[in-house]
Amino acid sequence: MKKNNYLRVFRVLLHILLVILLTILTQVGGLAYLIYLGLKRRNTILAWKRKVMNFGMFLVIYSILSFVILPVLASTIYNRKALPITNTALKPLRMYTYLMNRHYVHEDLYAVLLSETATMQEEFPETTTYYLDASFPLGANFPLLPHWSHNDGRKIDLAFYYTDATTKQNKNGSPSWLGYGVCESPKIGEENMPEFCAEKGYFQYSFLEKIVPQHNKGNYVFDRVRTKYLIEKLTASSKIKKIFIEPHLKKRMKLTSSKIRFHGCHAVRHDDHIHLQL
16 A cells, blocks of 8 residues: 555656656646646557557647747737748757747847848858747746746847858858857967856856767858858847857957957856847
8 A cells, every 4th residue: 555655656746847847848848748637548548559649649738839829928928929940041950949939039039030130141142040049938037947048038049150161161050969069169369268267166167068069060160251240230230239259259250349248157158159139
């Protein structure tokens, strides 16, 4: 009897943990899981068939919440829109961004991004601008972990542009499977904030570079021309208030706008992406 009680308690705790984890990761995954628990099949059909049907049911519930209900709620309550997924000028670098509902931005930021990335494609044909994490669709202060400030729809990270190391042609994509962690590090003589922050004890500053595989880095060359052009277009917009990149890249690209700032050692390094905010 005691063993059965322990198993029940373990199952309850496991369900609670899954609800919390899915909520943290996707905002609505926990709710989808609770609905699934109430509807899942418990009949006597073959176990593997039951598991397949139940998993399919969870995916359907999650999909309805994420792709049907959330866009309406985000737009009507929080003035946020889901960034495009298939637009040739602006799209997510990785599928997980939109599958986990991390691609919502305020309508003003949405308009700026679509306008300026379309201009990029006109100036540099076949250029795709890739976005990374933005915000969740709901809530004024719902955290988008592990970020410090991506909680209000007014911030987004964009990937750098690259050229092919062999052909020297424009190369879409990123050397990082995550989108973060493969850095354009300071060269000799350049301001080295990663080293400075490490000496101050901020161990997290370069943490991603240490855990993200670097084997693709040699195939990609940082494209300062296109990256500079995009940043200058964005800083020219009256809607954009701040851009975070590493100081050595600001100097290397000869960027002068006061909107381009250092983010501080308490964050993580920004020589692998551009942080943009209203």
